[in-house]
Amino acid sequence: MADKLKIALALLLVVAGVIGFYLLSEQALVLRVLSVLAGLIAGGVVAWFSAPGQQFAGFIRETIVETKKVVWPSRKETLQTTGIVFVFMVCMAVFLWLTDKSLEWVLYDLILGWK
Template sequence: MVDKLKLVLAALLVAAGVAGFYLLSEQALVVRILSVLAGLAAGGFVAYLTDSGRNFAAFAGEAVTEAKKVVWPSRKETLQTTGIVFAFVVVMALILWAFDSLSGWVVYDLILGWK
């Protein structure tokens, strides 16, 4: 129950930051943007204090750790793979065009007799 109240408070803080953006329309744009950022920061901090917030932060940390383990392809491998994909797309387009033309010829010329 307490976590739900904290999440509602976090949402209200974010909404207050956004509302501040519009209520401070006479102020400089920097002040208005800082209002939104302050609301997001305060809301994020309060949301972090919940169990689900801590779980999300742990998940995000683990995701970053896993992303660092990825072995990214070299430029040469990327270009080769992209070339293979483009060639496959062209071949499939030609095959589909041929099948479409053949099926149209069969239906309209042979079966229906339309020329």
């Protein structure tokens, strides 16, 4: 029950920051943005101390560990893959253009007789 109250309070703080943005419409944009940021930060701090917040923090830690295990492609591999995708894209564009022009020729010139 306490965690639900913490999450509700966190959401209220975020909503208060957004409402503050609109209530400060006559003020400088910096103050309005700071109002939203303050609401987000305050809501995040409150949510952090709830059980779902702690679970989310654990998930983020596990994600960082798993990301470090990934073998990222080298520059050469990235450029080769990008080149293959680009060549395929150009080939498909030419194929679709030829298909379009062929259908246009068949429909307009042969079937309908429009020239």
